[in-house]
Amino acid sequence: MITVSIIGSGNLAHHLIQTFEAHKNIVLQEVFARNKTNIIAKIDKAKITSDLNNLKEVDVYIIAISDDYIADVSSQFSFENKLVVHTSGGVSISVLSDKNRKGIFYPLQSFSKNKNISFENIPICIEAENETDAKLLTALAQLISKSVYQVSSLQRKALHVAAVFANNFVNYLYQQAYEICQDNEISFEILKPLIQETAQKVIHLTPEEAQTGPAKRGNTKLIKSHEDFLSNTKQLIIYKTLTQSILEHAKKL
Amino acid sequence: MITVSIIGSGNLAHHLIQTFEAHKNIVLQEVFARNKTNIIAKIDKAKITSDLNNLKEVDVYIIAISDDYIADVSSQFSFENKLVVHTSGGVSISVLSDKNRKGIFYPLQSFSKNKNISFENIPICIEAENETDAKLLTALAQLISKSVYQVSSLQRKALHVAAVFANNFVNYLYQQAYEICQDNEISFEILKPLIQETAQKVIHLTPEEAQTGPAKRGNTKLIKSHEDFLSNTKQLIIYKTLTQSILEHAKKL
Numbered sequence: 001m002i003t004v005s006i007i008g009s010g011n012l013a014h015h016l017i018q019t020f021e022a023h024k025n026i027v028l029q030e031v032f033a034r035n036k037t038n039i040i041a042k043i044d045k046a047k048i049t050s051d052l053n054n055l056k057e058v059d060v061y062i063i064a065i066s067d068d069y070i071a072d073v074s075s076q077f078s079f080e081n082k083l084v085v086h087t088s089g090g091v092s093i094s095v096l097s098d099k100n101r102k103g104i105f106y107p108l109q110s111f112s113k114n115k116n117i118s119f120e121n122i123p124i125c126i127e128a129e130n131e132t133d134a135k136l137l138t139a140l141a142q143l144i145s146k147s148v149y150q151v152s153s154l155q156r157k158a159l160h161v162a163a164v165f166a167n168n169f170v171n172y173l174y175q176q177a178y179e180i181c182q183d184n185e186i187s188f189e190i191l192k193p194l195i196q197e198t199a200q201k202v203i204h205l206t207p208e209e210a211q212t213g214p215a216k217r218g219n220t221k222l223i224k225s226h227e228d229f230l231s232n233t234k235q236l237i238i239y240k241t242l243t244q245s246i247l248e249h250a251k252k253l
Numbered sequence: 254m255i256t257v258s259i260i261g262s263g264n265l266a267h268h269l270i271q272t273f274e275a276h277k278n279i280v281l282q283e284v285f286a287r288n289k290t291n292i293i294a295k296i297d298k299a300k301i302t303s304d305l306n307n308l309k310e311v312d313v314y315i316i317a318i319s320d321d322y323i324a325d326v327s328s329q330f331s332f333e334n335k336l337v338v339h340t341s342g343g344v345s346i347s348v349l350s351d352k353n354r355k356g357i358f359y360p361l362q363s364f365s366k367n368k369n370i371s372f373e374n375i376p377i378c379i380e381a382e383n384e385t386d387a388k389l390l391t392a393l394a395q396l397i398s399k400s401v402y403q404v405s406s407l408q409r410k411a412l413h414v415a416a417v418f419a420n421n422f423v424n425y426l427y428q429q430a431y432e433i434c435q436d437n438e439i440s441f442e443i444l445k446p447l448i449q450e451t452a453q454k455v456i457h458l459t460p461e462e463a464q465t466g467p468a469k470r471g472n473t474k475l476i477k478s479h480e481d482f483l484s485n486t487k488q489l490i491i492y493k494t495l496t497q498s499i500l501e502h503a504k505k506l
Contacts, residue, residue: 169492239418
């Protein structure tokens, strides 16, 4: 049995609360939220506190709040030498206050409050300062996920940057496709199966193997006709930058 | 009952052959391939021909070959005033020879020979010069797909450009994420659930609604730390270009 408390009421906190509450081998002791009404997850109201100074003793305190407030909140705890972790991909372990043992519990996924998600297939990246804490965090993570990795702070930073490419930037390209459809009175529905298939292909192929398209084939005539078609400057810049990069990469192969 | 012949032996031809052969209301009369051994789909060998001048009469001749050869092949047919269509997103209907009736039968998906795929969920874009041919092509497409759209040549061009963003460019971003993982000795497996979730989100949300990340939030400190992290020039150029575009877009909202 592992006891935990959660500090935070955002998207990730919401899903952690629901998952921990439902697990028979995890005791969710308390949830801290400045504004108690922010907690919409199913949880005994008595467990919600807005008093950071009187948190009960647990095995792991999980800070799941905005990056900018992690350092500050971790320094406000009244206890010492407990295991305190944060859940951020973009923040170093070192920002946590020195008065407690430090760790990372980083689920690599994009969360929305209004979309249910199972942690079972979400990779959780663990980091700790000593072997005992690493084991405890790994055990906790394995209770809710099949994919648990020990990842250093430098590797976590790399993962976070990689996730910006694979999630934020990818979604922004979907948006360009969406806008091109809108501008030409085409339903975005037509592109959805292609979007799903593109994502599914890299489950079994490397992205290198899955790459297709005019730039990969060096079809400069088609590239020119696409560039002539794009009247939106923003889209033209993205088209030219990525096409140039694919052309150069293809040359090296 | 609709009778068709396929000209070509590439990825799309392969999947069309398999699908048409299996359909009780479609008769696949012949398949033309310069090299008969290229046809690996399950089909009666007697249906395969390498003689373009003696094709039997059918309702629709489907040219599924590389863009550059469509015009040439369509001009070599010995028959006249039949319905001849091509299957390309990037080529105008006008390249087809004037001696036959012209049409488009464009399934919008990325095909690989070694990956089975069901046409049921693949959108098929239809274009024809007259109503009768449009009806016939629509009927044929509806026999194999639930999503059939009448799309003009200009709209098809827009769709093709949009597909470059949503497929080719997206996959290239996956590759950057893959390389960042490799360079930092991280398993690419960790990113796969995020990649799937990113694609699934835009089924029910617009890309605009689904957008997250440092650039969307205007977190310039985090952006700077990512740029400092990226030592690969190619990745830095892509990171800066897309981040700048997201920042400018966010300002307009």
